[in-house]
Amino acid sequence: MTTADENALLAASGQWQRTSPLAALYFLALALRRQVLNLGQFVGTLAVFLFLVRQGPVATIAGAAGLLTLFLVLAALRYWFFRFRLDAQRVLIRQGVLRKTELELQFDRIQGVTVEQPLMFRWLGLVTVGFDTAGSTQQEGRLPAVKPDFAAALRARVEGAKRAATAEPAAIAAPSEPSSATESDPDGQAVLRLDNGEIVRIGLADRSVLAVLAVVPLMWGTLDNTLRAQVSNSIEDVATSFAQLGIVAAGVVATGGLLLLAAALAAISVAMAFFRYHGFTLFEAQGGESLRTRRGLLTRKAMAVDRAKIQQVKLSQTLLMRFFSRFRLQAPPAAVRAVGASEEGGVAASVLHVPMLGPEQVRSLAARIFAGEDAGLSLLPAKDPFVRISPVYIRARVQAFGVVPAVLALVALYPFAGAASLLCLGWPPLVALCAWQLWRRRAYMHNDSGLSYRAGLLGYKVETFLFRKVQGVMVSQSPLQRRTGLASLDVALASGAVTLPFIDHATARRLCDHIIFKVESTDRPWH
Amino acid sequence: MFSNPQVSVDDLPAVEQVVWQPLDRRYAPRLVLGRLIRVGLFVAAALGITLFANAGYLEWLPPEGLVAGWVALALWSLRSLVWPLVSVPYRGYAVRDKDILYKHGVWWRNIAVVPFNRVQHAVTGSAPLDRRFGLAYLTVFTAGSGGGDVSIAGLAEDVAEQLRVYIVHKLRRSAEPEGGEGN
Numbered sequence: 001m002t003t004a005d006e007n008a009l010l011a012a013s014g015q016w017q018r019t020s021p022l023a024a025l026y027f028l029a030l031a032l033r034r035q036v037l038n039l040g041q042f043v044g045t046l047a048v049f050l051f052l053v054r055q056g057p058v059a060t061i062a063g064a065a066g067l068l069t070l071f072l073v074l075a076a077l078r079y080w081f082f083r084f085r086l087d088a089q090r091v092l093i094r095q096g097v098l099r100k101t102e103l104e105l106q107f108d109r110i111q112g113v114t115v116e117q118p119l120m121f122r123w124l125g126l127v128t129v130g131f132d133t134a135g136s137t138q139q140e141g142r143l144p145a146v147k148p149d150f151a152a153a154l155r156a157r158v159e160g161a162k163r164a165a166t167a168e169p170a171a172i173a174a175p176s177e178p179s180s181a182t183e184s185d186p187d188g189q190a191v192l193r194l195d196n197g198e199i200v201r202i203g204l205a206d207r208s209v210l211a212v213l214a215v216v217p218l219m220w221g222t223l224d225n226t227l228r229a230q231v232s233n234s235i236e237d238v239a240t241s242f243a244q245l246g247i248v249a250a251g252v253v254a255t256g257g258l259l260l261l262a263a264a265l266a267a268i269s270v271a272m273a274f275f276r277y278h279g280f281t282l283f284e285a286q287g288g289e290s291l292r293t294r295r296g297l298l299t300r301k302a303m304a305v306d307r308a309k310i311q312q313v314k315l316s317q318t319l320l321m322r323f324f325s326r327f328r329l330q331a332p333p334a335a336v337r338a339v340g341a342s343e344e345g346g347v348a349a350s351v352l353h354v355p356m357l358g359p360e361q362v363r364s365l366a367a368r369i370f371a372g373e374d375a376g377l378s379l380l381p382a383k384d385p386f387v388r389i390s391p392v393y394i395r396a397r398v399q400a401f402g403v404v405p406a407v408l409a410l411v412a413l414y415p416f417a418g419a420a421s422l423l424c425l426g427w428p429p430l431v432a433l434c435a436w437q438l439w440r441r442r443a444y445m446h447n448d449s450g451l452s453y454r455a456g457l458l459g460y461k462v463e464t465f466l467f468r469k470v471q472g473v474m475v476s477q478s479p480l481q482r483r484t485g486l487a488s489l490d491v492a493l494a495s496g497a498v499t500l501p502f503i504d505h506a507t508a509r510r511l512c513d514h515i516i517f518k519v520e521s522t523d524r525p526w527h
Numbered sequence: 528m529f530s531n532p533q534v535s536v537d538d539l540p541a542v543e544q545v546v547w548q549p550l551d552r553r554y555a556p557r558l559v560l561g562r563l564i565r566v567g568l569f570v571a572a573a574l575g576i577t578l579f580a581n582a583g584y585l586e587w588l589p590p591e592g593l594v595a596g597w598v599a600l601a602l603w604s605l606r607s608l609v610w611p612l613v614s615v616p617y618r619g620y621a622v623r624d625k626d627i628l629y630k631h632g633v634w635w636r637n638i639a640v641v642p643f644n645r646v647q648h649a650v651t652g653s654a655p656l657d658r659r660f661g662l663a664y665l666t667v668f669t670a671g672s673g674g675g676d677v678s679i680a681g682l683a684e685d686v687a688e689q690l691r692v693y694i695v696h697k698l699r700r701s702a703e704p705e706g707g708e709g710n
Contacts, residue, residue, distance in 0.1 A: 089699070101652040104691075106698055311671070334671050471645045472675030476637040492675030512640065513541050519642045520625040526645070527670070 016083045016094070019145045022124055023082065026144035028075035029118075084143055086154070089161060091131070093141065105131050105141060107161030115151045127151045131158075188285025188292060192365070198326075198356045199277050203270030205320040205356075210265070277355055288368060291331075291352055305352045309333035309527045310369055311495035312465035315362060315379045319458045327362055327380075329354040331369055334494035334527050366464070373466055376447040381460035386443035386452070392484050393442065393502040394435045399480075402431030444500050446511070449518070451491070453498050463498050465491070467518035469526045475508050491515065494527065545628060547619035554681030557660040558611035566604040573600055620679050622690065625697075627667060629677045641677050643697040645669050651687045663687035667694060 035041050045067070052063035077097045085092045093103040116128045129151045131141040143154075194202075242250040278297035285292060289307050314330045321327060331352040354365065359380055366379050378385065406427040413421035434457070441456040450466040474490040481487055487508040489500040500508070573596065580588050614633050621628040626642045646667050653663040663684045669675035682690070 096652075098655055099652060101650055103650055104648050104695060106648065106695075471669035471671060472639060472641040472677070474637055474639040474674075476632070476635060478635050482636070490674065492669065492671075494669075494671030496671070497674045509541065512638075516626060516640050516642060519645060 014085070014087055016085045018079070018083055019143055020126060020147075021079060021145075022121075022126060023145035024072075024075045024079040025120055026128060027078040027082075028071055029120075031071055031075060031078075082144075086157075091143075091154075093143075103141060107158045115148075115155065117148075121145065129154060188283035188290070190281050191284045191368070192282040192354065192357065192361060194277060194280040194356060199273050199280070200270050201321075201324050201326060202277055202356045203273035204266055205318055205324065205326070206269050206273060207318065209269040209272070273355075280355070282354060282365075284368065288371070291368070293352065293354070303352070305331070305333055307369060307371070308525065310352065311469050311493045311527070312463055312498070313366060313369055313379060315381070315460075315462040315464075317381065317456075317460045321356075322459060326356050326358055329357060329362065329365060329379075332495035370450070370464075370466065373449050374447075374464065375449075377450050377452050377464055378445065379452065379462050379464050381441075381454050381456070381462050385445045386454055387445060388443045389439065389500065390484070390486050390502040390504070391439060392480065392486055393439045394432065396478075396480055396502070397435035397438070398428055398432045402428035402435075442501070444503070451498075451511075453500055465493055465498065467515045468522040468524060469493060470515050470519050471526075473512045473515050475505075475512050477505065481505070545621040545623065547621050547628075547630060550615055550618050550620075550679075550681035551662060551683045551686070553660045553662060553683075555611050555615040557656060557662055557681070558615065559608055561656050562607040562611065566607055569600060569604070573597065615681065618681070622693065627677065627690075627694070629679050639677050641667050641669060641675060643694060645675065646694060646698055648698075649691045649694045651691045653684065658684075665690050 035045060049060075049063065049067075052059045074097070078095070081097055081100070082093075082095045084094070089108070090104055090106045093105075095101060095103075116130065117126075118128070121127060124145075125148070126145045127148050129143040129146055146154075242253065245253065275297045277295050280293065280295040283292040283294070284290070291305055291307055291310075293303055310331045310333055312332065314332070316328045316330075317326070329352075333351070357365065362379055366374060370377075376385075406424045409424040409427075410421050413424065438455075438457055441454060441460065443454045445452050449468070450464060452462055452464040455461045455463075470491055471494055472492040474492070475487050476490065477487045481502065485505050486502050487505040489503060489508045489511055491498045491500075500511075503511075576585065576588075576596075577593060579585050580590075580593055614631075617633050617636070618629075618631045620630075625644070626640050628638060628640050630636070630638045647670055648668050650666045650668070651663050652666070657663055657680075661684050662680075663682055664678060664680040665682055665687045666676060666678040679687075679690075
């Protein structure tokens with residue numbers, strides 16, 4: 001950063017200031033975009049516009065001009081009430097016409113600064129600065145229509161503050177020794193490779209190809225009548241031929257046909273898996289502080305995630321994967337979100353994803369990710385120390401999703417269907433069976449440092465996290481839980497939430513206190 | 528000299544032992560007034576529909592439907608107007624040295640805890656009706672999409688601002704390096 005840039009920034013520091021008046025263009029574009037993206041507003045505006053069109057051209061022009069004027073006035077007001085202030089450690093943004101807000105962003109908490117230059121600003125020599133935090137806020141954290149020099153100086157100041165803030169904890173956060181292995185690959189030392197057999201298993205266990213079957217009925221509706229009649233005739237011909245074959249032969253042919261269809265779907269799925277995961281390799285670099293993957297047959301994709309930024313580990317196993325004794329692992333970092341750009345879908349989280357690995361590889365990878373802090377915790381679902389949640393869970397699910405809907409359906413259908421409506425009473429037992437299976441899967445285990453929660457229906461899902469990564473905790477009780485001395489524990493992580501439903505209230509309170517104690521007493525960074 | 532004394536779980540500060548601060552006493556009347564405005568708008572709309580129906584413009588609407596609609600509106604209005612008086616006493620907050628707690632819920636009761644060293648930023652704000660009553664809300668944002676944020680409405684304006692400043696002060700202290708001013 002040049003001295004001139006620094007001077008430009010310093011001159012602006014410490015006092016409330018406005019951005020360029022051309023920021024009104026930014027607010028106008030934002031308002032128009034919201035108008036289009038918000039379905040309710042869009043339909044309302046469209047209805048008013050169509051009404052005006054029906055009234056004649058004068059009303060249409062007058063209405064459109066009025067609407068545009070309204071947007072322009074609102075954009076001008078938003079610009080007028082938008083102010084910001086910088087100091088050595090933070091940026092404050094005040095805005096709002098009726099609903100006034102003041103946003104304060106500490107520089108050392110900002111994950112990154114983005115500088116955008118839409119087409120209209122390119123002509124005007126202006127940029128919009130956005131602040132990426134790991135927060136979930138919908139608040140505006142953008143400075144629209146500022147000079148590029150100012151943006152560069154601001155970015156330098158934020159990076160300087162971040163470096164100063166992380167310089168001290170770095171000594172604490174680097175416990176592992178650099179790997180002694182030779183890092184022949186530029187991505188680091190390979191710790192896991194998927195061979196062709198594993199990729200075939202990925203293809204077979206992937207259920208996304210079943211979505212193709214769901215598309216067939218939709219496509220049927222789009223066929224034109226002639227083509228539909230031809231297909232119907234062909235099906236009828238096949239059915240007639242079946243009838244001539246006899247029951248046994250028809251059964252054999254039908255089974256063969258279904259197997260052929262299944263084989264074709266499996267072949268498609270395996271082929272897709274090869275395209276996506278061919279050559280999948282997991283690397284460890286920078287002494288274990290960075291985990292990287294590389295994969296792909298035609299399009300090669302590579303990603304890297306810092307081990308310290310991983311917030312939790314999610315392990316899943318579908319029914320077919322249970323047959324293969326394999327798991328899928330995901331390790332999401334904090335969901336980095338561009339403040340103020342959330343409505344544009346600015347989520348930039350990169351998840352470490354290993355699509356197929358065995359139990360030993362799970363243990364090995366978990367040890368690498370948690371660096372020994374997970375001692376005693378298990379990611380593998382069938383391990384003994386898991387404690388099931390209360391069976392009252394079944395009762396709650398049967399009441400909410402079985403008994404209540406069945407009674408309502410019975411009352412609603414009885415006047416029309418008579419005794420036939422009693423079939424609704426068959427619904428609660430089905431729900432009970434499902435709830436029982438869900439309860440069997442739901443269990444948790446914890447040690448001093450972390451917790452594993454197991455769930456699932458036919459397969460398994462296990463989520464494991466360290467307490468020191470937790471963002472917030474909530475203990476909640478429904479009326480039924482209060483009567484039965486139970487509670488739910490909601491643990492908020494930067495990568496999502498984990499809910500332990502229907503556990504003992506005293507346990508929930510104790511876990512809440514313990515988690516908060518671990519969060520508040522740790523001096524290690526959470527990301 | 529390095530020491531690492533063991534901490535008994537029973538000795539940890541318990542969330543349920545805190546002294547809860549109630550929300551500002553003006554918050555329930557503010558909510559009732561807000562609901563009253565909303566109810567007024569719905570009643571006006573219902574009156575309009577009734578007038579149209581009586582004038583024969585809404586033949587598809589049977590008189591029984593109209594009566595049922597008014598009964599539903601009356602029940603909803605009653606619930607809307609009374610509920611703030613019931614629910615506000617169940618809300619409360621507590622600020623400790625290292626975290627902020629918020630409880631809410633009449634049927635479903637929740638206690639949320641956010642440690643200050645996980646706060647990303649804090650925001651205060653007020654709607655026009657809030658400002659008439661001298662109230663404001665405080666929202667504490669944590670990282671990510673895990674639902675760790677806490678929003679406390681119904682604070683006096685000065686209290687909300689004091690809390691925001693206190694939290695920001697805590698943020699700064701937790702951001703300072705060891706041996707710095709914060710120690």
